[in-house]
Amino acid sequence: LHMGKTMKDDLTVVAKYINKLYPPEFNVFSTYAELYHNYFASQAKKNAESHLEDKDIYLLLSWVHNFYPKDMRKDHALAMELDKVKLGSLLPSNLSKQLENKYLDSEEVTVKNSLSRCLDKEIQRWKEDKEPEKLNGHFQSELLGIFVIQSIYSSQKRAEDISKAVGEELSRRLLKELPAFLRSYRDAFEDFKEKSKKHRYYKPILIANINNCWNFR
Secondary structure, three states: OHHHHHHHHHHHHHHHHHHHHOOHHHOHHHHHHHHHHHHHHHHHHHHHOOOOOHHHHHHHHHHHHHHHHHHHOOOOOOHHHHHHHOOOOOOOHHHHHHHHHHHHHHHHHHHHHHHHHHHHHHHHHHHOOOOOOEEOOEEOOHHHHHHHHHHHHHHHHHHHHHOHHHHHHHHHHHHHHHHHHHHHHHHHHHHHHHHOOOOOOHHHHHHHHHHHHHHHO
């Protein structure tokens, strides 16, 4: 953040005031821009090659794909001058791809584990001597129906915020996870139907799960 703000503020001063003090052939703005970019890129590369936590990988990818090319280089005071310089990306494409794959692998596992824990909690609720919650007057599982969909949607949205390509790849992966989760859900529910017919709230639980199906569709 400090490097980005410094680069943006300083280049704005160069574009507005310093550039016009020199003959065009000196390429003053280009010189400043290239030096700042090269330093910024070297720091990004250094970070990318070190051990990064998942949140740091996400932040670095956000800089590579969004903050740097869109928020900084498309700034109204700089865009025209920067378009002439052709600075390139903050990271080499192969290193950026490695980070994207790490992020996708991690996010896929996170969502998969989250869905699994959610189903375990739901199964535990079925065993309790407790009536299911009602939403708009109908029995429904807020935990299962809403949490699962929100987990998948928010994960896709975060990936899309990095780049369209990363978002599409994560969506493709999660489209495999969702049917696997739904099969586990179906099997657990069938098991409950067979073994828990004497449950005090057997019928409301059946209704709640049937109502969940519409949300999943």
